Amino acid sequence: MELLERLLFGSESLWGGGVAHSVMILALVIALGIMLGKVKIAGVSLGVTGILFVGIAFSYFGMNIDEHLMHFLKEFGLILFVYSIGLQVGPGFFSSFRKGGITLNKLAVLVVALGVVTTVALYYVTGLPMTTMVGVMSGAVTNTPGLGAAQQAFSDLHAGADAPDIATGYALAYPLGVIGAILTLLALRYLLRIDVRQEEEAAGLGTDVLKDLTTRRISVEICNPAVEGKSISGIRRLALRDFVVSRICRPGEAPELADAATTLRCGDRILLVAAPKDAERLFGNSLKRLNHPNLIPIFIGIALGVVLGSISFWIPGVPQPVKLGLAGGPLIVAILIGRYGPYYRLITYTTMSANLMLREVGISLFLAGVGLGAGEDFVPTLVAGGYVWIAYGAVITIVPLLLAGLFGRFYYKLNYYTLIGVLSGASTNPPALAYSTEQTTSDAPSVGYATVYPLSMFLRVLAAQLLILIFG
Structure with a gap:
């Protein structure tokens, strides 16, 4: 019992000035708080705020x-x-x-x-x-x-x-x-x-203002030779994605309206409208998963x-x-x-x-x-x-x-x-x-x-x- 009391309430001779004791108390508060935060009552839990309540209990005693x-x-x-x-x-x-x-x-x-x-x-x-x-x-x-x-x-x-x-x-x-x-x-x-x-x-x-947040208007320059000579409707069938090309601007020419039959060539610039998940999957926007976090911008920023x-x-x-x-x-x-x-x-x-x-x-x-x-x-x-x-x-x-x-x-x-x-x-x-x-x-x-x-x-x-x- 005496050992438990010394562990929880601290002892300068045991903990070498109190830092080790402080770290132990801190670790216990966080661990027990996270456990408490996972308990659900009527489908509602405290989440990470459980740490606050465990810390209050530790301090009170x-x-x-x-x-x-x-x-x-x-x-x-x-x-x-x-x-x-x-x-x-x-x-x-x-x-x-x-x-x-x-x-x-x-x-x-x-x-x-x-x-x-x-x-x-x-x-x-x-x-x-x-x-x-x-x-x-x-x-x-x-x-x-x-x-x-x-x-x-x-x-x-x-x-x-x-x-x-x-x-x-x-x-x-x-x-x-x-x-x-x-x-x-x-x-x-x-x-x-x-x-x-x-x-x-x-x-x-998307019948309210949300429709403006669920579509993207982006300007795209055609650089992929595989697209050369294909119609917009053909690309849509191949991509299995929903998008609309409303304008097309060919090199040296004025912008003009585009439709499903319009063919695309390398160098063309098109105005494309699509949901983010369809524009990104068609033209590519994948994030490179890094094995190591970039600490330089973190600590410079701090x-x-x-x-x-x-x-x-x-x-x-x-x-x-x-x-x-x-x-x-x-x-x-x-x-x-x-x-x-x-x-x-x-x-x-x-x-x-x-x-x-x-x-x-x-x-x-x-x-x-x-x-x-x-x-x-x-x-x-x-x-x-x-x-x-x-x-x-x-x-x-x-x-x-x-x-x-x-x-x-x-x-x-x-x-x-x-x-x-x-x-x-x-x-x-x-x-x-x-x-x-x-x-x-x-x-x-x-x-x-x-x-x-x-x-x-x-x-x-x-x-x-x-x-x-x-x-x-």
């Missing part, structure tokens, strides 16, 4: 780690997490603002804005500190980078001090943030009197992101200078490198498995550090009335989604499955996306989610920081 080590691992984990997200969404970030994407992103901005307005309203009504309300807001929309950004902003504002109530508010609001979002999407189905069969057919045909995040700038009406911090700086640099790196011969591609590994390690370290730092105050806060924060979180979850859902349906005439995908993405809520995709065989929820997720993530991080800097 006195099993903690070295304070300086915890601070470093938490911040470094946050950097890895947001940077890997930036690399993933970077290539498609700016293309999401095309015609159809603009409409969907407008709706996502509305969701974020309504969430911020609701948070500020509750701040004035309840009299709670803004640190608490930002934590509740981040938990209500399951946005962990927002939690990290808020903590970083508070630390910068108060000379390195921490605000445990940010993490406590996040932890209390998170579970109902997941469940509340799914229940709201379900409620919209009945409030809007959705005809499931009709919406399914419409989603498959260094540049930290520099960018440390630069102060003023926003009119904000009493304190604003910094992008360790969440915003690396996120922006990663988006820019992911989008423009290839133009400067910088290999930014990493395999999906490598990106997910980087992201999961980062978020695990961050959540473990947050949980271990918030555990001492969690139960006392809950007993002293913190349970009311759960209700506040539910309001922040449900009201914006409900209002934006009704607006998106009646004003933008969005298909229901596109709509719930956009609302899930605007909430940066993967469980809500999982629920949405289970409701239909179409890709509409996934396309809607992916279109608005990058901008929504950026706005969530920025909003959390601004609320702390203005009110905190």
Whole structure:
């Protein structure tokens, strides 16, 4: 029993100064947290956020780690997490603002804005500190980078001090943030009197703004001798792909209309319209699977992101200078490198498995550090009335989604499955996306989610920081 106590609570003679003990506690928190996150209740699980709750439990019972080590691992984990997200969404970030994407992103901005307005309203009504309300807001929309950004902003504002109530508010609001979002999407189905069969057919045909996101217009120059002399209809039969060639420009001639009987020759330039999966399979866009991740752009990008995040700038009406911090700086640099790196011969591609590994390690370290730092105050806060924060979180979850859902349906005439995908993405809520995709065989929820997720993530991080800097 004495040995177990020394293992869990630490012993300087046994652990050589406490680093080994800290690493062991950290590893246990992450492993047990991931196990807890896999447990499903009514089909809903905590996911990686289970690490946060295990960390709170360990800390509450006195099993903690070295304070300086915890601070470093938490911040470094946050950097890895947001940077890997930036690399993933970077290539498609700016293309999401095309015609159809603009409409969907407008709706996502509305969701974020309504969430911020609701948070500020509750701040004035309840009299709670803004640190608490930002934590509740981040938990209500399951946005962990927002939690990290808020903590970083508070630390910068108060000379390195921490605000445990940010993490406590996040932890209390998170579970109902997941469940509340799914229940709201379900409620919209009945409030809007959705005809499931009709919406399914419409989603498959792309009858709303989604059609602008599911087709591509590309200019192609014919270079393959095998195409020489073949008609467009013949190529379509051989390729077994759906595409349309609307214009053709032969060398030295003016552009002209093309039809199924038009023959193609090397040197011709054609305007081709097709779904991404058909254009790519016909003309080639396969990714080269690399055996080793490219670490140079990762660590150069992190260094540049930290520099960018440390630069102060003023926003009119904000009493304190604003910094992008360790969440915003690396996120922006990663988006820019992911989008423009290839133009400067910088290999930014990493395999999906490598990106997910980087992201999961980062978020695990961050959540473990947050949980271990918030555990001492969690139960006392809950007993002293913190349970009311759960209700506040539910309001922040449900009201914006409900209002934006009704607006998106009646004003933008969005298909229901596109709509719930956009609302899930605007909430940066993967469980809500999982629920949405289970409701239909179409890709509409996934396309809607992916279109608005990058901008929504950026706005969530920025909003959390601004609320702390203005009110905190």
